[in-house]
Amino acid sequence: MSDFRFAVNVLPKPGILDPQGRAVELSLPHLHVTSVSRVRIGRRAELTVSAETEAAARDVVEGLAKELLSNPLIEVFTVELLEATSSTTSAAGAAS
Amino acid sequence: MSDFRFAVNVLPKPGILDPQGRAVELSLPHLHVTSVSRVRIGRRAELTVSAETEAAARDVVEGLAKELLSNPLIEVFTVELLEATSSTTSAAGAAS
Numbered sequence: 001m002s003d004f005r006f007a008v009n010v011l012p013k014p015g016i017l018d019p020q021g022r023a024v025e026l027s028l029p030h031l032h033v034t035s036v037s038r039v040r041i042g043r044r045a046e047l048t049v050s051a052e053t054e055a056a057a058r059d060v061v062e063g064l065a066k067e068l069l070s071n072p073l074i075e076v077f078t079v080e081l082l083e084a085t086s087s088t089t090s091a092a093g094a095a096s
Numbered sequence: 097m098s099d100f101r102f103a104v105n106v107l108p109k110p111g112i113l114d115p116q117g118r119a120v121e122l123s124l125p126h127l128h129v130t131s132v133s134r135v136r137i138g139r140r141a142e143l144t145v146s147a148e149t150e151a152a153a154r155d156v157v158e159g160l161a162k163e164l165l166s167n168p169l170i171e172v173f174t175v176e177l178l179e180a181t182s183s184t185t186s187a188a189g190a191a192s
Binding site: 010069 | 101131144147160
């Protein structure tokens with residue numbers, strides 16, 4: 001078994017209204033920032049999955065991203081592998 | 097001038113309570129998911145900066161991340177360059 005640390009990035013679909021991103025854009029002039037545009041605000045989840053293979057772990061993450069972490073009607077998500085830690089050192093378990 | 101697309105990932109500091117992450121962890125058994133742990137939920141912002149250099153653009157993004165997109169008392173952020181598009185092709189502007 002290995003531990004895989006993943007990130008799931010959830011953002012509003014292109015074309016879907018993004019009130020938080022709009023709020024940030026509207027506050028930029030007050031901060032004297034004029035070079036920033038196209039702000040989108042979403043969520044980021046980071047989580048650890050124990051699985052035999054990276055592919056198996058990724059399946060779990062994609063399932064969660066679809067069912068729990070995003071709303072597929074209005075959001076898109078991407079999955080990012082951050083770290084893989086093997087914990088199969090024969091019978092001796094590694095300290096967590 | 098070039099356009100730089102950045103992402104800012106904001107997550108609760110280690111040790112800081114994360115009620116959203118906890119809520120996801122508590123709902124995992126209902127979805128029959130037992131292999132997932134250490135869930136943290138934060139925000140992700142994506143934005144475009146027009147600047148002469150990547151370093152100048154990154155400065156703008158880090159300023160915004162500190163002042164607007166995160167609460168430095170309880171959150172940490174990381175900045176990620178997603179894409180750089182040069183728009184200085186002599187006098188002829190590239191189509192957007």
